[in-house]
Amino acid sequence: DSGVTQTPKHLITATGQRVTLRCSPRSGDLSVYWYQQSLDQGLQFLIQYYNGEERAKGNILERFSAQQFPDLHSELNLSSLELGDSALYFCASTPSGTGGVPEAFFGQGTRLTVV
Amino acid sequence: QQQVKQSPQSLIVQKGGISIINCAYENTAFDYFPWYQQFPGKGPALLIAIRPDVSEKKEGRFTISFNKSAKQFSLHIMDSQPGDSATYFCPPGSNYQLIWGAGTKLIIKP
Numbered sequence: 001d002s003g004v005t006q007t008p009k010h011l012i013t014a015t016g017q018r019v020t021l022r023c024s025p026r027s028g029d030l031s032v033y034w035y036q037q038s039l040d041q042g043l044q045f046l047i048q049y050y051n052g053e054e055r056a057k058g059n060i061l062e063r064f065s066a067q068q069f070p071d072l073h074s075e076l077n078l079s080s081l082e083l084g085d086s087a088l089y090f091c092a093s094t095p096s097g098t099g100g101v102p103e104a105f106f107g108q109g110t111r112l113t114v115v
Numbered sequence: 116q117q118q119v120k121q122s123p124q125s126l127i128v129q130k131g132g133i134s135i136i137n138c139a140y141e142n143t144a145f146d147y148f149p150w151y152q153q154f155p156g157k158g159p160a161l162l163i164a165i166r167p168d169v170s171e172k173k174e175g176r177f178t179i180s181f182n183k184s185a186k187q188f189s190l191h192i193m194d195s196q197p198g199d200s201a202t203y204f205c206p207p208g209s210n211y212q213l214i215w216g217a218g219t220k221l222i223i224k225p
Contacts, residue, residue: 002158031211042204042217043159056212090158094211101147101208106158 003027006091006107014115018079021110025072025093031055032074033104034066035090043090049074081114088112118142119216121205127222134192136219138205141186145207145214148181150190153202153218162203163190195223 003026013019025032034046045058049068060066063081068074078085088111092104120139128134138148149164165172165179165188172179178191188207192199200223206213 002160004158035215040220043206043215045213045215048212050211092158101149101211101213103149103161103164104151104159104213106160109156109158 002105002107004091004093004105004107006089006110008110009108010111010113012113012115013081015081015083017081017114018077019081019112021076021078021089021091021112023074023076023091023093023107025074025091026095026105028095029093029105030072030096031094032068032072033092033094034060034074034076035092037088037090037109039087046076078112083114086112086114118214119205119207121203121216121219123219124217125220125222127224128195130195130197130223130225132195132223134195134199134221134223135189136203136205136221137187137189138207138216139185139187140207140214142207142209142214143186145209147208147213148179148188149206149208149213150177150179151204151206153204159204192221195221197223197225199223 005024030051035043046060048056088109092106094102150162151159152162153159176193181188202218206215
């Protein structure tokens, strides 16, 4: 158990709909990352938050948005869903530090199926 | 621009054999070189990592070899076991960012 919790585990929704994925980082971790992994593909970095502020942005579509709340949990909002958005969405958190690249702890992922 | 390239894309190794996966990167600013292991339906988990001031690091059956001048690092799995069957990623990083490649799917045949 990595200590990172993602809900829901599975989500099936129709095209055009909007969904919200939730992530609770490990206790004490200030950084949260969101990734998309399509079938048998690598991880696509979407966005990073650090202590409530957006820190880095990757290949995140305009239809997608995220935020990190004061209690440090994060939500990824996906709207106007398309079939191609079907994927595993992972959240990861890292320990806070003074520099370098700490170990990333991943949640179990949310499997999104758009039909 | 492909910053990280893994090879091979997939690999089949007999049980007890040596599995070798290679990773080539472009950005010389990277200062952290990890290998992550991902089982189907699970999130990736850190397996082993190295900093550029050493050329090799061994943890049990897993060894990272690092070649700074060639901008490459590799993962060696000795005495490969069926439980090692997974997808392996080598996301080099700096400044709290990891750059993920496509991964290598490793299958260990019993």
